[in-house]
Amino acid sequence: xxxxxxxxxxxxxxxxxxxxxxxxxxxxxxxxxxxxxxxxxxxxxxxxxxxxxxxxxxxxxxxxxxxxxxxxxxxxxxxxxxxxxxxxxxx
Numbered sequence: 001x002x003x004x005x006x007x008x009x010x011x012x013x014x015x016x017x018x019x020x021x022x023x024x025x026x027x028x029x030x031x032x033x034x035x036x037x038x039x040x041x042x043x044x045x046x047x048x049x050x051x052x053x054x055x056x057x058x059x060x061x062x063x064x065x066x067x068x069x070x071x072x073x074x075x076x077x078x079x080x081x082x083x084x085x086x087x088x089x090x091x
Contacts, residue, residue: 001042002042002043002044002045003035003036003039003042003043003044003045004044004045004046004047005032005044005045005046005047006046006047006048006049007046007048007049007081008048008049008050008061008062009025009028009061010058010059010060010061011024011025011058011059011061011077011080012024012059013058016058016073016076017076018076018079018080018083021058021076021077021079021080022080022083022084024058024080025080025081025084029084032044046085049061049081051073051074051077051078052064052065052074053069053070053071053073053074054066054067054068054069054070054073054074055067055068055069055070055073056073057070057073057074057077058073058076058077061077
């Protein structure tokens with residue numbers, strides 16, 4: 001058995017950098033781990049995650065924003081997610 005999660009969490013940062021986005025994931029991952037622990041450390045699968053190629057996607061990844069294009073912000077958001085997902089304590 002696995003726990004499936006859609007990972008559209010707001011990453012509230014004032015300055016979009018990789019380090020800030022990685023840090024912004026920490027509270028969400030702590031919450032996920034608390035739920036995992038209730039279910040005897042069941043492994044987690046992120047069933048869906050996405051960031052549009054627009055400024056502000058880190059704040060509202062579930063929206064199709066009509067702001068300026070930002071491929072860099074989109075890439076940084078995915079990179080921050082992947083940095084955490086390689087840590088076995090969350091899987």
